Amino acid sequence: MEQKVVERAGAEARTGLALGIAAYASWGLLPIYFKLLASVPSVAIVAHRVCWSILFMGVLLLVLGGAGQVRAALKQRRTVRLLLLTSVLIAINWLLYVYAINSGHILAGSLGYYLNPLANILLGYFVLKEPLSRVQWVAVGIAAVGVAVLAVGALSHLWISLVLCVSFASYGLLRKIAEVEATAGLAIETALLFPFALTWLWWSASSGAAVWGDGSGRVTALLVGTGIASTLPLLFFTAAARRLRYSTLGILQFIAPTLQFLLAVLVYGEPFTLPHAVAFGAIWTAAVLYLISSLRSARAPHCETVPE
Numbered sequence: 001m002e003q004k005v006v007e008r009a010g011a012e013a014r015t016g017l018a019l020g021i022a023a024y025a026s027w028g029l030l031p032i033y034f035k036l037l038a039s040v041p042s043v044a045i046v047a048h049r050v051c052w053s054i055l056f057m058g059v060l061l062l063v064l065g066g067a068g069q070v071r072a073a074l075k076q077r078r079t080v081r082l083l084l085l086t087s088v089l090i091a092i093n094w095l096l097y098v099y100a101i102n103s104g105h106i107l108a109g110s111l112g113y114y115l116n117p118l119a120n121i122l123l124g125y126f127v128l129k130e131p132l133s134r135v136q137w138v139a140v141g142i143a144a145v146g147v148a149v150l151a152v153g154a155l156s157h158l159w160i161s162l163v164l165c166v167s168f169a170s171y172g173l174l175r176k177i178a179e180v181e182a183t184a185g186l187a188i189e190t191a192l193l194f195p196f197a198l199t200w201l202w203w204s205a206s207s208g209a210a211v212w213g214d215g216s217g218r219v220t221a222l223l224v225g226t227g228i229a230s231t232l233p234l235l236f237f238t239a240a241a242r243r244l245r246y247s248t249l250g251i252l253q254f255i256a257p258t259l260q261f262l263l264a265v266l267v268y269g270e271p272f273t274l275p276h277a278v279a280f281g282a283i284w285t286a287a288v289l290y291l292i293s294s295l296r297s298a299r300a301p302h303c304e305t306v307p308e
Contacts, residue, residue, distance in 0.1 A: 024254075
């Protein structure tokens with residue numbers, strides 16, 4: 001019996017690892033997609049994301065047979081309250097992320113997601129009571145120094161990084177403890193946001209705003225595609241969060257900001273200042289320390305917690 005529990009835990013962890021890599025790689029390359037929608041206001045892009053995501057989620061529920069899970073989740077008041085909070089958090093995160101990309105601040109966005117693993121560590125420790133080693137505490141301290149340097153030398157855009165970090169770290173934590181499967185939970189979140197998104201698009205279009213950008217077929221197709229581009233990575237992430245320790249997600253999360261950083265500096269030519277260099281250097285050092293500590297812990301005999 002015990003052997004089966006260990007084998008099941010190992011299979012869950014491997015599945016979670018694959019899903020986590022898929023999620024973060026998708027997010028890391030997402031700036032390329034949203035740069036193609038530069039003619040569309042950021043709020044309109046997010047509204048389109050919600051509206052087209054609801055259609056995609058509806059198809060997924062029909063194919064995967066998740067309607068029963070949605071009904072079961074809606075009967076639990078605690079779960080509904082948590083999903084109300086997560087829907088607000090993900091809307092804030094989506095809006096600010098799109099704004100950062102199309103206003104030329106991908107670097108600030110990547111910093112926010114570099115900070116996320118450290119936020120995951122702290123949330124895992126203080127909320128989920130996951131133990132931390134001395135090396136991991138040192139990593140958190142070094143990252144804090146990096147943020148402090150950036151606050152002094154590049155304060156104007158630091159708020160983007162911090163809000164992205166806090167909103168997504170909180171979202172992931174709440175989705176981990178919410179008793180709902182990934183697809184059903186995301187469907188409920190999207191449904192909660194849908195009336196607001198649709199109303200905003202209707203009102204803005206009536207006022208003459210360019211909610212469809214330049215109106216070309218390419219932009220229209222890209223806006224429709226935001227449903228899939230937004231939903232799949234979140235499905236991967238929430239499914240991974242249910243299968244892995246929350247602090248373990250911190251290792252994988254460096255994939256997305258690294259890809260974003262490379263795009264910002266090498267492809268889109270955003271300025272990389274001395275405060276950026278010091279801050280990123282500190283956070284990369286913290287990331288390496290945390291990764292080394294986590295790999296050492298992984299070699300030790302242990303049994304992953306299996307989600308109920």
